Amino acid sequence: MDITHIIDTLNPEQRMAATSLDHNLLVLAGAGSGKTKTIVHRTAYLIITGQAHWHQILTVTFTNKAANELKSRVSRLLPNQQHAGTWTGTFHSICHKLLRIHAEEIGLPKNFQVIDTDDQLRIVKKIHKEMHLDEQQWPAKKSLNFINQMKEQGHRSFQCQDQSSAFYRTCGEVYASYEEHCSKNHLVDFAELILKTTEMLRDNEDIRWQYQTQFKHILIDEFQDTNKLQYTLISLLKHEQQRIVAVGDDDQSIYSWRGAIVDHMFSFEKDFSPVTTIRLEQNYRSTQNILNAANHIIQHNEKRLEKKLWTDSSSKEKIKLYAAYNETDEAQFVCDQIHELIRRGHTFEDCAILYRSNAQSRVFEEKLSQATIPYRVYGGLRFFERAEIKDIIAYLRLMANQQDNYAFERSINQPPRGIGRVTLDKIKHQAQLSAASFLDASQQCNISGKAAPALQLFYQLITDSIHQFGQLSLLIEHVIKETKMIAYLQAQKNHQTDAKVENLKELVSAAKHYDQYDSIQEALNEFLSHAVLDQNPKNEHAASQVQLMTLHSAKGLEFPNVFLTGLEDDLFPHKMTHADHKQIEEERRLCYVGITRAKQELYISYAETRRLYGQEMYQRPSRFIRELPQEELEYLRGNNAYTPKPKVKASYTFQLGQTVSHAKFGEGVVLNYEEDGDNSRVQVRFLNHGVKWLLCAYAKLNPV
DNA sequence: TCGAACGTTCTTTTT
DNA sequence: GAACGTTCGA
Numbered sequence: 001m002d003i004t005h006i007i008d009t010l011n012p013e014q015r016m017a018a019t020s021l022d023h024n025l026l027v028l029a030g031a032g033s034g035k036t037k038t039i040v041h042r043t044a045y046l047i048i049t050g051q052a053h054w055h056q057i058l059t060v061t062f063t064n065k066a067a068n069e070l071k072s073r074v075s076r077l078l079p080n081q082q083h084a085g086t087w088t089g090t091f092h093s094i095c096h097k098l099l100r101i102h103a104e105e106i107g108l109p110k111n112f113q114v115i116d117t118d119d120q121l122r123i124v125k126k127i128h129k130e131m132h133l134d135e136q137q138w139p140a141k142k143s144l145n146f147i148n149q150m151k152e153q154g155h156r157s158f159q160c161q162d163q164s165s166a167f168y169r170t171c172g173e174v175y176a177s178y179e180e181h182c183s184k185n186h187l188v189d190f191a192e193l194i195l196k197t198t199e200m201l202r203d204n205e206d207i208r209w210q211y212q213t214q215f216k217h218i219l220i221d222e223f224q225d226t227n228k229l230q231y232t233l234i235s236l237l238k239h240e241q242q243r244i245v246a247v248g249d250d251d252q253s254i255y256s257w258r259g260a261i262v263d264h265m266f267s268f269e270k271d272f273s274p275v276t277t278i279r280l281e282q283n284y285r286s287t288q289n290i291l292n293a294a295n296h297i298i299q300h301n302e303k304r305l306e307k308k309l310w311t312d313s314s315s316k317e318k319i320k321l322y323a324a325y326n327e328t329d330e331a332q333f334v335c336d337q338i339h340e341l342i343r344r345g346h347t348f349e350d351c352a353i354l355y356r357s358n359a360q361s362r363v364f365e366e367k368l369s370q371a372t373i374p375y376r377v378y379g380g381l382r383f384f385e386r387a388e389i390k391d392i393i394a395y396l397r398l399m400a401n402q403q404d405n406y407a408f409e410r411s412i413n414q415p416p417r418g419i420g421r422v423t424l425d426k427i428k429h430q431a432q433l434s435a436a437s438f439l440d441a442s443q444q445c446n447i448s449g450k451a452a453p454a455l456q457l458f459y460q461l462i463t464d465s466i467h468q469f470g471q472l473s474l475l476i477e478h479v480i481k482e483t484k485m486i487a488y489l490q491a492q493k494n495h496q497t498d499a500k501v502e503n504l505k506e507l508v509s510a511a512k513h514y515d516q517y518d519s520i521q522e523a524l525n526e527f528l529s530h531a532v533l534d535q536n537p538k539n540e541h542a543a544s545q546v547q548l549m550t551l552h553s554a555k556g557l558e559f560p561n562v563f564l565t566g567l568e569d570d571l572f573p574h575k576m577t578h579a580d581h582k583q584i585e586e587e588r589r590l591c592y593v594g595i596t597r598a599k600q601e602l603y604i605s606y607a608e609t610r611r612l613y614g615q616e617m618y619q620r621p622s623r624f625i626r627e628l629p630q631e632e633l634e635y636l637r638g639n640n641a642y643t644p645k646p647k648v649k650a651s652y653t654f655q656l657g658q659t660v661s662h663a664k665f666g667e668g669v670v671l672n673y674e675e676d677g678d679n680s681r682v683q684v685r686f687l688n689h690g691v692k693w694l695l696c697a698y699a700k701l702n703p704v
Numbered sequence: 705t706c707g708a709a710c711g712t713t714c715t716t717t718t719t
Numbered sequence: 720g721a722a723c724g725t726t727c728g729a
Contacts, residue, residue, distance in 0.1 A: 062718090062719080063718085063719080064719085090719065091719080092719050093719090116719085117718085117719090135724095190718090190719050191719090193719090194719095254717075255717080255718080257716080257717070258717080258718070258719085356716075356717080357715090357716050357717075358716080358717085359715080359716090359720085362720090379717090379718085413705095416705080416706065416707090418705065418706095419705090420705045420706080421705085422705085450705095451705095532719090533719070534719090535718090535719085550716085550717065550718095551717080552716085552717045552718070553717085553718080574716060574717085576715095576716070577716090590717085611720095612715090612720090613714080613715055613720060613721090614720045614721085615720090
């Protein structure tokens with residue numbers, strides 16, 4: 001058996017992580033240190049040496065993208081191996097799989113449906129209404145956050161009811177009611193997938209034993225991102241005969257806001273002892289300049305497991321820093337640079353535009369279209385989150401699970417078919433009386449007028465069509481046709497109409513991946529779960545496109561050329577994080593993640609003014625810019641043609657974006673300048689006195 | 705019953 | 720700016 005190709009390409013530390021079977025392993029893997037490669041090669045090593053079969057290796061990742069990447073790289077490494085039955089996926093998808101297998105044993109309806117955050121919020125809103133809570137004073141989001149946080153810590157509602165404060169008491173009540181709603185409607189939310197699985201393993205010795213012994217090897221990617229519940233889950237699967245490898249990087253911990261606990265990297269050594277710790281510090285991704293910048297910036301954080309990345313590769317291009325006049329100018333700059341990169345032989349997909357928040361993508365999209373640069377936006381409103389898609393999905397959900405009153409409510413009159421509030425109230429009332437689902441109740445009560453035939457057609461559509469079609473895509477086409485959804489969308493004549501109709505077509509073609517299932521019921525369940533758990537449709541057309549995404553979704557990816565945009569105070573670091581030192585550190589790690597995505601060239605930009613949420617903002621450059629090593633930077637402002645406004649005249653020696661101090665107003669940043677002889681004015685944003693125009697002749701500004 | 709028109713609010717990140 | 724909720728008129 002030849003395993004040289006599996007271990008020879010690894011450095012000593014990677015090799016140890018890939019082949020060591022003595023203890024559990026904690027792998028501290030810096031950015032670009034070959035973390036994925038190590039996991040892939042360990043998997044291949046285990047298989048090829050006969051240490052484990054496919055189904056005996058559990059690999060947990062944080063995104064579906066990462067899971068798919070792992071799967072395809074393993075099969076590339078082991079081209080002749082059948083790898084059916086692998087357990088590679090996100091915590092959520094693995095738990096979903098386990099729950100589907102064991103649903104009946106733990107009293108979960110077999111056809112349970114997974115719901116997303118949006119569906120969750122609808123349920124909570126309804127509960128708030130029932131409880132007569134004032135949405136103004138007590139937003140549903142607040143309760144929802146509470147519920148999800150409790151679940152992520154493993155708490156059920158009965159564990160948070162006898163709290164002293166009114167706030168907790170009410171939250172506990174909402175939580176309890178929420179649990180009831182979910183179980184009545186056979187719905188399971190994201191956190192619930194993991195909580196239920198954890199409880200199942202905790203309470204069922206047989207099942208626990210089965211998986212403890214089945215999973216001889218457990219690999220956990222992005223370990224710094226595990227929350228308490230996920231950590232508990234892994235602990236429950238722990239068994240002496242098995243080896244667990246936790247791979248992570250504390251410097252890339254960017255999800256504490258959703259309950260991730262970095263300290264799990266410390267407790268792992270105790271809880272899973274004996275543990276061997278391996279550090280991967282050699283970076284294979286970036287040039288020296290980029291790495292210097294990354295190391296430099298992350299050192300501003302106090303709390304970290306010291307780790308220093310180094311590289312063999314030499315320094316190349318300096319990091320380009322562009323001070324844009326506004327967000328349009330910034331986007332224009334990015335487009336121009338992309339054209340330049342293309343001219344130098346790069347492809348579009350070599351380029352990534354990263355930003356802090358999704359709202360920033362719009363301007364880039366506009367400019368990229370104008371510049372006829374193909375692009376793809378990740379994140380934002382995902383495919384399966386779009387309203388028209390969710391509308392159709394609601395019909396399918398109701399077909400799969402007739403208990404789902406939320407799906408009923410969404411689909412019953414969307415598109416409108418003349419069934420309004422009065423009818424709906426009747427149905428709800430009847431449902432209450434006979435303890436039936438809305439769908440059943442709709443058949444029990446007396447409906448008159450034009451609502452009656454419409455309701456009958458709706459009922460038939462839901463109950464009959466599933467038996468008429470053998471293939472899921474045909475079923476969905478049928479639903480789209482019967483509901484006249486396309487005509488409805490076209491009647492609205494939005495600028496989005498065409499896109500929405502396209503999306504419906506894409507929905508059908510996404511469903512084709514499930515056409516081979518023997519039973520349509522099963523295909524439907526799988527499809528619906530997939531739609532929620534992996535919001536991207538399986539159809540990926542692989543055209544060469546510039547990639548647009550948030551910094552968060554860029555984690556784990558790499559690109560030859562990276563544009564790190566919008567480095568302005570309040571935007572990045574985000575204003576919500578200013579008050580809290582810990583959160584600023586997390587923003588800094590986010591910045592670190594962004595920088596380390598770049599292999600060859602890194603462009604950093606900020607805008608002096610920015611229109612965001614319909615408002616003009618004047619922010620100073622992000623503190624992260626000041627934290628960069630100045631010797632690695634090349635300032636593009638001043639000798640380029642992007643700035644529509646005149647530059648600050650040399651005699652006053654101020655540059656836009658420069659920090660200056662004023663005798664009365666203190667420190668500020670130069671935002672703008674107007675040349676007008678003796679009346680030349682300079683616009684400065686002061687730290688404590690807002691934005692002011694000052695006459696240069698009198699202002700006596702000093703550079704800082 | 706439905707959609708147009710208006711006012712309001714909230715702006716982060718993802719499974 | 721957009722998404723949401725509310726109100727009002729057809």
